[in-house]
Amino acid sequence: MGLFENRTFFITGASRGIGKAIALKLAGEGANIVIAAKSTEENPKLGGTIFSAAKEVEDAGGKALAVQCDIRNEENIQEAVAKAVAHFGGIDAVINNASAISLTNTETTESKRFDLMHDINVRGTFLVTKHCIPHLLKSGNAHILTLSPPIDLNPKWLGAHIAYTMSKYNMTMMAMGWAEEFKGRNIASNSLWPVTTIATAAVNNLLGGDYLIQRSRTTDIIADAVFYIMQQASGTLTGRQLLDEEILKEAGITDFTHYAVNTANGLQKDLFL
Structure with a gap:
C-alpha cells in the first residue's frame, strides 16, 4: 500500500510543469489526484492537457480526475471541488500551484495583465482554498500548500515588478493566515518556493529561453x-514560508546536484532570492 493511498490532492495548474511533477510524485505512492486546470487542447508552446496529465498520473500508479477549471471563475471552482468529492469521497490537500506572471514595471504593466495576475494568483488561490476547506476539515491530516515566495519587504523585490510581487506576496500572506485560522483543526498551511529557477515553459517562453533553462533545476526538486x-x-x-532546499535538508537530502538541468553550468537564483 502506498504512502498516499486513499488520500486526495486537489492541484491547480497540474496539466504541466511544476503542478504535473507534483502530481506524478504523489501518484507514485498511490494518491488520488484532481488535475484542476484549463487546458483541454494542447498548446505546442506549453504542452500537455488535463487529459494527458491524467493518463500520466494513472501510469505512475495513482488515480486521476481531470477537471477543466479556470480559477478566475468561482462557479468553475465550485464545480471542480464537487466533482472531486463525488469521485474520490473527499479532499485531503489543496496545492495552489496555478499562477500568472509578468515581470513588468508600473509603466509597462497593462491593466489587463495586472487584473490577470491578481485574479489568478490572489482571488483564485483564495477561492480554491475557501471551497476546499469544508472537505479539508473532514480529513485527519489536511494540508494547504501555496507555491509563493517568502515575504521580504526589501524595496529591491518590489521596485522591479511591483504588480507581480504584490500578487505573489499576497499568496504567501494567505498561506500564513490560514495556518493561524485553522490552528488546532488538523489543517496545515505553508508556502513553498524554489531557491533557484525551475525549468518550466514559463521560463523557456517568457523569462530567459534555453539560456536560463540550462541554469535551472528540474521540477523534481519541488515535487x-x-x-x-x-x-x-x-x-x-504549519505556518512556515518554506524554501525547497531548506525543507529537503530536513528530509535528509543534502546533495542537490542531480536536480540541475545541466551540471556544467552555474545555477540562477530565483528572482525573489
Whole structure:
C-alpha cells in the first residue's frame, strides 16, 4: 500500500510543469489526484492537457480526475471541488500551484495583465482554498500548500515588478493566515518556493529561453519537497514560508546536484532570492 493511498490532492495548474511533477510524485505512492486546470487542447508552446496529465498520473500508479477549471471563475471552482468529492469521497490537500506572471514595471504593466495576475494568483488561490476547506476539515491530516515566495519587504523585490510581487506576496500572506485560522483543526498551511529557477515553459517562453533553462533545476526538486511536506502531521509543519532546499535538508537530502538541468553550468537564483 502506498504512502498516499486513499488520500486526495486537489492541484491547480497540474496539466504541466511544476503542478504535473507534483502530481506524478504523489501518484507514485498511490494518491488520488484532481488535475484542476484549463487546458483541454494542447498548446505546442506549453504542452500537455488535463487529459494527458491524467493518463500520466494513472501510469505512475495513482488515480486521476481531470477537471477543466479556470480559477478566475468561482462557479468553475465550485464545480471542480464537487466533482472531486463525488469521485474520490473527499479532499485531503489543496496545492495552489496555478499562477500568472509578468515581470513588468508600473509603466509597462497593462491593466489587463495586472487584473490577470491578481485574479489568478490572489482571488483564485483564495477561492480554491475557501471551497476546499469544508472537505479539508473532514480529513485527519489536511494540508494547504501555496507555491509563493517568502515575504521580504526589501524595496529591491518590489521596485522591479511591483504588480507581480504584490500578487505573489499576497499568496504567501494567505498561506500564513490560514495556518493561524485553522490552528488546532488538523489543517496545515505553508508556502513553498524554489531557491533557484525551475525549468518550466514559463521560463523557456517568457523569462530567459534555453539560456536560463540550462541554469535551472528540474521540477523534481519541488515535487520531492512537496512529497516530504505531505507526509508530515498537520500540527507539526504549519505556518512556515518554506524554501525547497531548506525543507529537503530536513528530509535528509543534502546533495542537490542531480536536480540541475545541466551540471556544467552555474545555477540562477530565483528572482525573489
